[in-house]
Amino acid sequence: MYSLFVGLWKYLFSKNEYFILILGLDNSGKTTLLEQIKTKYTKIPGLPPHKIVPTVGLNIARTQFQDIKLIYWDLGGQTQLRTIWNKFFSDVHAIIYVVDSSDKERFNESKDELEIVINDSKLKDVPLLLFFNKQDLPDSETIEYLSSVFKSVIQSCQLSNSTDQLSSLSSSSPITTRNVQLQPLIACKGEGLEQGINWLSDCLRKNARTIEKSDF
Numbered sequence: 001m002y003s004l005f006v007g008l009w010k011y012l013f014s015k016n017e018y019f020i021l022i023l024g025l026d027n028s029g030k031t032t033l034l035e036q037i038k039t040k041y042t043k044i045p046g047l048p049p050h051k052i053v054p055t056v057g058l059n060i061a062r063t064q065f066q067d068i069k070l071i072y073w074d075l076g077g078q079t080q081l082r083t084i085w086n087k088f089f090s091d092v093h094a095i096i097y098v099v100d101s102s103d104k105e106r107f108n109e110s111k112d113e114l115e116i117v118i119n120d121s122k123l124k125d126v127p128l129l130l131f132f133n134k135q136d137l138p139d140s141e142t143i144e145y146l147s148s149v150f151k152s153v154i155q156s157c158q159l160s161n162s163t164d165q166l167s168s169l170s171s172s173s174p175i176t177t178r179n180v181q182l183q184p185l186i187a188c189k190g191e192g193l194e195q196g197i198n199w200l201s202d203c204l205r206k207n208a209r210t211i212e213k214s215d216f
Protein backbone atom coordinates (compact mmCIF):
# COMPACT_ATOMS: atom_id res chain seq x y z
CA MET A 1 0.00 0.00 0.00
CA TYR A 2 2.82 2.35 0.97
CA SER A 3 4.75 1.68 -2.25
CA LEU A 4 1.56 2.23 -4.22
CA PHE A 5 1.14 5.59 -2.53
CA VAL A 6 4.78 6.53 -3.15
CA GLY A 7 4.48 5.46 -6.78
CA LEU A 8 1.36 7.57 -7.22
CA TRP A 9 3.03 10.53 -5.53
CA LYS A 10 6.07 10.25 -7.80
CA TYR A 11 3.84 9.90 -10.83
CA LEU A 12 1.86 13.02 -9.99
CA PHE A 13 4.67 15.24 -8.80
CA SER A 14 7.81 14.04 -10.53
CA LYS A 15 9.91 17.01 -11.53
CA ASN A 16 11.50 15.42 -14.53
CA GLU A 17 8.32 15.09 -16.57
CA TYR A 18 7.88 17.37 -19.57
CA PHE A 19 4.99 17.93 -21.95
CA ILE A 20 5.68 18.58 -25.61
CA LEU A 21 3.10 19.80 -28.10
CA ILE A 22 3.49 18.71 -31.74
CA LEU A 23 1.99 21.24 -34.14
CA GLY A 24 2.08 21.98 -37.87
CA LEU A 25 -0.23 22.09 -40.88
CA ASP A 26 -2.31 19.05 -41.80
CA ASN A 27 -0.36 16.44 -43.78
CA SER A 28 3.01 17.75 -42.53
CA GLY A 29 3.77 14.41 -40.83
CA LYS A 30 3.09 15.04 -37.12
CA THR A 31 1.45 11.71 -36.39
CA THR A 32 4.03 9.85 -38.45
CA LEU A 33 6.63 11.52 -36.25
CA LEU A 34 4.73 10.58 -33.07
CA GLU A 35 4.50 6.94 -34.15
CA GLN A 36 8.26 6.92 -34.87
CA ILE A 37 8.85 8.34 -31.40
CA LYS A 38 6.88 5.40 -29.97
CA THR A 39 8.90 2.95 -32.03
CA LYS A 40 12.21 4.44 -31.02
CA TYR A 41 11.60 5.33 -27.38
CA THR A 42 8.98 2.89 -26.08
CA LYS A 43 8.64 -0.88 -25.94
CA ILE A 44 5.53 -0.83 -28.10
CA PRO A 45 6.14 -0.05 -31.80
CA GLY A 46 4.14 2.78 -33.34
CA LEU A 47 1.78 2.42 -36.26
CA PRO A 48 3.32 2.03 -39.73
CA PRO A 49 2.73 5.06 -42.03
CA HIS A 50 0.03 3.34 -44.12
CA LYS A 51 -2.16 2.88 -41.01
CA ILE A 52 -2.05 6.54 -39.96
CA VAL A 53 -5.12 8.66 -40.68
CA PRO A 54 -5.60 12.44 -40.39
CA THR A 55 -5.87 13.44 -36.74
CA VAL A 56 -9.13 14.82 -35.43
CA GLY A 57 -8.58 14.47 -31.67
CA LEU A 58 -5.38 14.10 -29.73
CA ASN A 59 -2.68 11.41 -29.98
CA ILE A 60 -0.38 10.87 -27.03
CA ALA A 61 2.97 9.16 -26.52
CA ARG A 62 4.65 8.76 -23.12
CA THR A 63 8.35 8.01 -23.23
CA GLN A 64 11.21 7.60 -20.84
CA PHE A 65 14.25 9.32 -22.32
CA GLN A 66 17.37 8.74 -20.23
CA ASP A 67 16.62 10.50 -16.92
CA ILE A 68 13.47 12.33 -18.04
CA LYS A 69 9.90 11.54 -19.02
CA LEU A 70 8.67 13.14 -22.20
CA ILE A 71 4.97 13.22 -22.94
CA TYR A 72 4.04 14.20 -26.48
CA TRP A 73 0.68 15.58 -27.56
CA ASP A 74 -0.04 15.46 -31.29
CA LEU A 75 -2.95 17.60 -32.49
CA GLY A 76 -4.73 17.78 -35.84
CA GLY A 77 -3.45 20.42 -38.23
CA GLN A 78 -6.52 20.99 -40.38
CA THR A 79 -7.63 24.64 -40.49
CA GLN A 80 -10.69 24.21 -38.28
CA LEU A 81 -8.70 22.20 -35.72
CA ARG A 82 -5.97 24.82 -35.32
CA THR A 83 -8.33 26.91 -33.20
CA ILE A 84 -7.86 24.50 -30.28
CA TRP A 85 -4.07 24.53 -30.35
CA ASN A 86 -3.85 27.38 -27.88
CA LYS A 87 -5.92 25.51 -25.27
CA PHE A 88 -2.79 23.46 -24.58
CA PHE A 89 -0.27 26.29 -24.45
CA SER A 90 -0.32 26.86 -20.68
CA ASP A 91 0.51 23.22 -20.01
CA VAL A 92 3.51 22.55 -22.24
CA HIS A 93 7.26 22.80 -21.79
CA ALA A 94 8.21 22.73 -25.48
CA ILE A 95 6.84 22.96 -28.99
CA ILE A 96 7.72 20.75 -31.92
CA TYR A 97 6.58 22.31 -35.18
CA VAL A 98 6.56 20.12 -38.30
CA VAL A 99 6.84 21.50 -41.84
CA ASP A 100 6.34 19.52 -45.05
CA SER A 101 9.49 20.53 -46.94
CA SER A 102 7.90 19.59 -50.27
CA ASP A 103 4.67 21.56 -49.87
CA LYS A 104 5.97 24.78 -51.42
CA GLU A 105 2.54 26.31 -51.92
CA ARG A 106 1.89 26.22 -48.19
CA PHE A 107 5.24 27.39 -46.80
CA ASN A 108 3.84 30.83 -46.09
CA GLU A 109 0.70 29.43 -44.49
CA SER A 110 2.86 27.23 -42.28
CA LYS A 111 5.11 30.14 -41.32
CA ASP A 112 2.09 32.36 -40.53
CA GLU A 113 0.62 29.68 -38.25
CA LEU A 114 3.95 29.26 -36.49
CA GLU A 115 4.19 33.02 -35.97
CA ILE A 116 0.80 32.99 -34.26
CA VAL A 117 1.99 30.15 -32.03
CA ILE A 118 5.27 31.69 -30.91
CA ASN A 119 3.72 35.12 -30.40
CA ASP A 120 1.28 33.72 -27.86
CA SER A 121 2.28 35.01 -24.42
CA LYS A 122 1.45 31.63 -22.87
CA LEU A 123 4.41 30.16 -24.76
CA LYS A 124 6.97 32.74 -23.70
CA ASP A 125 10.44 31.15 -23.37
CA VAL A 126 9.24 27.71 -24.47
CA PRO A 127 11.83 26.00 -26.71
CA LEU A 128 10.93 25.44 -30.34
CA LEU A 129 12.12 22.48 -32.37
CA LEU A 130 11.39 23.09 -36.03
CA PHE A 131 11.37 19.85 -38.00
CA PHE A 132 11.64 20.22 -41.78
CA ASN A 133 10.09 16.91 -42.71
CA LYS A 134 9.87 14.77 -45.86
CA GLN A 135 13.48 15.39 -46.80
CA ASP A 136 13.35 12.11 -48.73
CA LEU A 137 11.06 13.55 -51.40
CA PRO A 138 12.86 14.71 -54.55
CA ASP A 139 11.01 18.02 -54.63
CA SER A 140 11.66 18.87 -50.98
CA GLU A 141 13.42 22.15 -50.29
CA THR A 142 16.77 22.35 -48.54
CA ILE A 143 17.21 23.49 -44.96
CA GLU A 144 19.07 26.56 -46.22
CA TYR A 145 16.11 27.58 -48.36
CA LEU A 146 13.57 26.79 -45.64
CA SER A 147 15.58 28.78 -43.11
CA SER A 148 15.15 31.80 -45.32
CA VAL A 149 11.39 31.19 -45.61
CA PHE A 150 11.10 30.94 -41.81
CA LYS A 151 13.63 33.71 -41.22
CA SER A 152 11.14 36.09 -39.63
CA VAL A 153 10.18 33.45 -37.05
CA ILE A 154 13.78 32.67 -36.21
CA GLN A 155 14.63 36.35 -35.95
CA SER A 156 11.67 37.08 -33.72
CA CYS A 157 12.86 34.37 -31.30
CA GLN A 158 16.33 35.90 -31.28
CA LEU A 159 14.83 39.36 -30.86
CA SER A 160 12.77 38.25 -27.89
CA ASN A 161 15.95 36.78 -26.41
CA SER A 162 17.86 40.05 -26.65
CA THR A 163 14.92 42.18 -25.49
CA ASP A 164 14.47 39.98 -22.45
CA GLN A 165 18.15 40.11 -21.72
CA LEU A 166 18.16 43.89 -21.86
CA SER A 167 15.15 44.22 -19.58
CA SER A 168 16.63 41.69 -17.20
CA LEU A 169 19.69 43.87 -16.78
CA SER A 170 17.59 46.69 -15.42
CA SER A 171 15.12 44.65 -13.40
CA SER A 172 17.60 42.01 -12.24
CA SER A 173 15.07 39.29 -13.09
CA PRO A 174 16.48 36.03 -14.52
CA ILE A 175 17.49 36.06 -18.18
CA THR A 176 14.84 34.31 -20.26
CA THR A 177 15.37 32.74 -23.65
CA ARG A 178 13.57 30.89 -26.39
CA ASN A 179 15.83 28.24 -27.79
CA VAL A 180 15.23 27.39 -31.44
CA GLN A 181 16.57 24.48 -33.45
CA LEU A 182 16.06 23.73 -37.13
CA GLN A 183 16.28 20.03 -37.92
CA PRO A 184 15.86 18.12 -41.20
CA LEU A 185 13.64 15.07 -40.80
CA ILE A 186 12.37 12.01 -42.61
CA ALA A 187 9.62 11.10 -40.16
CA CYS A 188 8.58 7.89 -41.89
CA LYS A 189 12.11 6.51 -41.43
CA GLY A 190 12.95 8.28 -38.18
CA GLU A 191 15.98 10.01 -39.72
CA GLY A 192 16.83 13.22 -37.91
CA LEU A 193 14.56 12.32 -35.01
CA GLU A 194 17.29 11.49 -32.53
CA GLN A 195 19.20 14.73 -33.14
CA GLY A 196 16.04 16.75 -32.56
CA ILE A 197 14.99 14.93 -29.40
CA ASN A 198 18.52 15.10 -27.97
CA TRP A 199 18.54 18.86 -28.47
CA LEU A 200 15.09 19.28 -26.95
CA SER A 201 15.91 17.13 -23.93
CA ASP A 202 19.06 19.15 -23.26
CA CYS A 203 17.03 22.36 -23.36
CA LEU A 204 14.46 20.97 -20.94
CA ARG A 205 17.06 19.69 -18.52
CA LYS A 206 18.83 23.03 -18.47
CA ASN A 207 15.95 25.42 -18.35
CA ALA A 208 12.38 24.14 -18.36
CA ARG A 209 9.65 26.41 -17.14
CA THR A 210 7.59 25.46 -14.12
CA ILE A 211 3.97 24.54 -14.68
CA GLU A 212 1.61 24.66 -11.74
CA LYS A 213 0.02 21.23 -11.26
CA SER A 214 -3.32 22.89 -10.62
CA ASP A 215 -3.37 23.83 -14.32
CA PHE A 216 -3.88 20.19 -15.28
Ligand SMILES: Nc1nc2c(ncn2[C@@H]2O[C@H](COP(=O)(O)OP(=O)(O)OP(=O)(O)O)[C@@H](O)[C@H]2O)c(=O)[nH]1
Nearest residue numbers: 026027028029030031032054055077134186187188
Ligand atom coordinates in the same frame (compact mmCIF):
# COMPACT_ATOMS: atom_id res chain seq x y z
N1 LIG B 1 7.71 10.82 -48.12
C1 LIG B 1 7.39 11.06 -46.85
N2 LIG B 1 6.10 11.07 -46.48
C2 LIG B 1 5.82 11.34 -45.19
C3 LIG B 1 6.83 11.57 -44.22
N3 LIG B 1 6.23 11.80 -43.03
C4 LIG B 1 4.90 11.71 -43.25
N4 LIG B 1 4.65 11.41 -44.54
C5 LIG B 1 3.35 11.21 -45.16
O1 LIG B 1 2.60 12.41 -45.06
C6 LIG B 1 1.21 12.12 -44.94
C7 LIG B 1 0.63 12.83 -43.73
O2 LIG B 1 1.21 12.30 -42.56
P1 LIG B 1 0.52 12.49 -41.12
O3 LIG B 1 1.51 12.03 -40.13
O4 LIG B 1 -0.82 11.89 -41.08
O5 LIG B 1 0.38 14.09 -41.08
P2 LIG B 1 -0.24 14.98 -39.89
O6 LIG B 1 0.62 16.18 -39.82
O7 LIG B 1 -0.38 14.17 -38.66
O8 LIG B 1 -1.65 15.38 -40.47
P3 LIG B 1 -2.96 15.83 -39.64
O9 LIG B 1 -3.22 14.79 -38.60
O10 LIG B 1 -4.07 15.93 -40.65
O11 LIG B 1 -2.68 17.17 -39.05
C8 LIG B 1 1.10 10.61 -44.86
O12 LIG B 1 0.80 10.11 -46.14
C9 LIG B 1 2.49 10.17 -44.44
O13 LIG B 1 2.83 8.86 -44.84
C10 LIG B 1 8.20 11.54 -44.66
O14 LIG B 1 9.16 11.75 -43.92
N5 LIG B 1 8.41 11.29 -46.00
Ligand SMILES: [Mg+2]
Nearest residue numbers: 030031054055
Ligand atom coordinates in the same frame (compact mmCIF):
# COMPACT_ATOMS: atom_id res chain seq x y z
MG1 LIG C 1 -2.01 13.64 -37.50
